[in-house]
Amino acid sequence: MLRVNDGFSSRAGTRVAIPTLAGLALLAVAVLVGTMIGPAGPQWWRVPIELLDRLPLITIDSGVSPEQWNIVWQIRMPRVVLAVLVGAMLSISGASYQGVFRNPLVDPYLLGVAAGAGLGATIVFTLRRSATETWWIDPLPLAAFIGGLVAVFATYIIGSAFNKTRSTATLVLAGIAVTALTTAIQTFVLQRNNDVVRQVYSWILGRLSSATWGDVRLIMPYVVSSCVVLLMHRRLLDVLRVGDEEATALGANIRRVRLTVVLAATLGTASAVAVSGLIGFVGIIVPHTVRLIFGASYRRVLPLSILFGATFLVLADIPSRVLSDPAETPIGVVTAFFGAPFFLLLLRARNNRS
Amino acid sequence: MSTLGFCNLSIAYDGVLAVNGFNDIVHSGEWLCLIGPNGAGKSSVLRAAAGLVDYSGSVAIDQQEIPTTSAKWRAQNIAYVPQTPLMPDDMTVFEFVLLGRNPYIKHFALESAHDKQVIEKVLTRLDLTPFTKRMVGTLSGGERQRIVIARALAQEAPVLLLDEPTAALDIGHQQQALELVDDLRRERGLTVVSAMHDLTLAGLYADRLVLMHQGLCVASGDARTVLRSETLAEFYGVSARVHHEADGTVVVIPQRSINN
Numbered sequence: 001m002l003r004v005n006d007g008f009s010s011r012a013g014t015r016v017a018i019p020t021l022a023g024l025a026l027l028a029v030a031v032l033v034g035t036m037i038g039p040a041g042p043q044w045w046r047v048p049i050e051l052l053d054r055l056p057l058i059t060i061d062s063g064v065s066p067e068q069w070n071i072v073w074q075i076r077m078p079r080v081v082l083a084v085l086v087g088a089m090l091s092i093s094g095a096s097y098q099g100v101f102r103n104p105l106v107d108p109y110l111l112g113v114a115a116g117a118g119l120g121a122t123i124v125f126t127l128r129r130s131a132t133e134t135w136w137i138d139p140l141p142l143a144a145f146i147g148g149l150v151a152v153f154a155t156y157i158i159g160s161a162f163n164k165t166r167s168t169a170t171l172v173l174a175g176i177a178v179t180a181l182t183t184a185i186q187t188f189v190l191q192r193n194n195d196v197v198r199q200v201y202s203w204i205l206g207r208l209s210s211a212t213w214g215d216v217r218l219i220m221p222y223v224v225s226s227c228v229v230l231l232m233h234r235r236l237l238d239v240l241r242v243g244d245e246e247a248t249a250l251g252a253n254i255r256r257v258r259l260t261v262v263l264a265a266t267l268g269t270a271s272a273v274a275v276s277g278l279i280g281f282v283g284i285i286v287p288h289t290v291r292l293i294f295g296a297s298y299r300r301v302l303p304l305s306i307l308f309g310a311t312f313l314v315l316a317d318i319p320s321r322v323l324s325d326p327a328e329t330p331i332g333v334v335t336a337f338f339g340a341p342f343f344l345l346l347l348r349a350r351n352n353r354s
Numbered sequence: 355m356s357t358l359g360f361c362n363l364s365i366a367y368d369g370v371l372a373v374n375g376f377n378d379i380v381h382s383g384e385w386l387c388l389i390g391p392n393g394a395g396k397s398s399v400l401r402a403a404a405g406l407v408d409y410s411g412s413v414a415i416d417q418q419e420i421p422t423t424s425a426k427w428r429a430q431n432i433a434y435v436p437q438t439p440l441m442p443d444d445m446t447v448f449e450f451v452l453l454g455r456n457p458y459i460k461h462f463a464l465e466s467a468h469d470k471q472v473i474e475k476v477l478t479r480l481d482l483t484p485f486t487k488r489m490v491g492t493l494s495g496g497e498r499q500r501i502v503i504a505r506a507l508a509q510e511a512p513v514l515l516l517d518e519p520t521a522a523l524d525i526g527h528q529q530q531a532l533e534l535v536d537d538l539r540r541e542r543g544l545t546v547v548s549a550m551h552d553l554t555l556a557g558l559y560a561d562r563l564v565l566m567h568q569g570l571c572v573a574s575g576d577a578r579t580v581l582r583s584e585t586l587a588e589f590y591g592v593s594a595r596v597h598h599e600a601d602g603t604v605v606v607i608p609q610r611s612i613n614n
Contacts, residue, residue: 232462239456243440248511249404251429251457296444353530
């Protein structure tokens with residue numbers, strides 16, 4: 001009996017706590033490395049010394065000039081923090097979408113966020129020639145955000161209008177239809193304004209290069225509240241794993257769970273897309289990596305996706321700034337280039353073991 | 355200890371009636387077995403009681419009608435074991451059985467120590483403790499069936515619904531599963547309603563059989579009353595002999611048609 005008790009009490013606690021601590025440590029290292037490396041600025045080893053110096057009660061001479069510190073604080077730091085927010089958001093959204101749709105291939109862009117945001121951004125790029133720079137607010141993230149939300153809203157309306165059975169297939173199909181339509185409009189607009197094609201494509205491949213503290217402030221509330229709401233659903237997403245019918249028979253209100261999770265994940269994703277463009281692959285690869293290593297319960301998958309997603313994107317951003325210096329390599333290229341082989345290796349290791 | 359009542363229960367799929375005015379009262383601690391050919395409406399009756407299909411009429415527990423709006427209340431009173439449960443391969447046995455506590459947990463809360471104690475007791479009762487950490491995907495058919503029953507028991511509901519509980523099992527495991535249900539029923543005073551195809555097994559374990567045909571109840575009573583070769587010929591279109599053993603067991607033996 002005692003042995004049994006141990007088996008139960010240790011599960012719930014340590015199974016999440018240890019990987020969470022490990023994830024936090026990894027993220028801290030990644031953030032530190034991310035602030036140390038870059039094409040311009042102080043020598044890399046001076047940065048941690050300067051950071052120590054800035055702690056209260058500690059005075060060390062790091063030899064970092066105020067101009068160099070400016071590069072670290074105004075250019076690298078917001079970029080790293082934005083990578084943390086976007087990586088965490090895309091990963092937990094992907095995991096949540098995979099949960100509510102019970103489909104491992106689903107990514108946060110499933111219901112048309114990406115295509116809607118892309119259309120919004122394209123319209124802004126075509127209008128920008130007529131001097132939107134003088135506007136009081138940068139229209140690009142705003143248009144992407146609104147475009148993404150409108151597309152998902154359309155998907156939801158169409159999906160539930162035709163959905164007499166309780167299946168999710170209709171919603172997914174509606175997402176595909178809305179994505180196709182939106183992409184068609186975007187292509188049409190691009191055809192007529194082919195001078196902005198390059199800008200639009202570099203936006204679509206994702207970028208963190210123009211990150212400012214303003215971007216961080218802009219998306220922070222959405223990302224934090226969305227992550228909190230999704231984390232609160234971790235037990236219910238486990239209930240949904242046995243399918244709609246059995247979850248209902250077990251007393252779960254699946255419609256309410258699905259609606260809240262989709263709304264929270266979409267809002268967070270739309271805000272991330274608005275400032276970073278479309279960074280592919282993170283929302284699929286990070287949750288699956290977490291599942292393969294730590295098990296498939298959403299009590300582990302959701303919190304660990306936040307930590308490992310943030311770490312992954314911070315690390316992916318480093319080659320993105322130094323690889324083709326002085327130019328930027330789009331971060332979407334880096335995430336796919338390093339993420340795909342790593343994922344395949346992990347999948348192989350897993351299959352060999354079992 | 356609860357009585358399960360069906361009053362004028364009707365279920366239609368796309369306008370076609372699957373169950374047409376079904377009435378029955380299953381007494382506390384009774385085992386009722388629904389039999390009948392495919393499409394007779396057996397599963398639909400169970401699914402209505404579990405809240406999985408829309409129905410007209412009412413389902414009541416101790417004469418209190420189940421509100422269609424509260425899935426939690428229903429799940430605290432009725433546990434449902436589906437014919438082919440969806441069991442994620444990468445879920446541990448403990449995680450799977452723990453889902454049975456969902457009706458008692460507030461929307462955003464997590465399981466309490468009491469919930470875990472309940473699971474512990476259920477797993478011990480069903481001799482499943484060695485499986486606690488195993489992945490569901492690595493289990494055999496008989497083990498899976500026991501785990502689904504464990505999840506239903508974790509719901510601590512007085513009414514247990516079983517849809518074809520023996521469909522995927524060999525003869526030995528069929529007997530084990532049904533004996534287990536019967537023991538649990540006697541220990542806990544559960545009211546059991548099952549849908550079954552094996553008529554001999556149905557007659558062996560159930561207190562009462564209800565024969566359904568085209569959504570209607572056409573015969574009700576003990577095995578000797580319901581399992582008669584004329585009745586089976588009429589509603590199943592089968593040619594079968596019914597043999598009465600000395601101990602009261604009713605055995606249904608299918609016969610080859612003479613034309614062959």
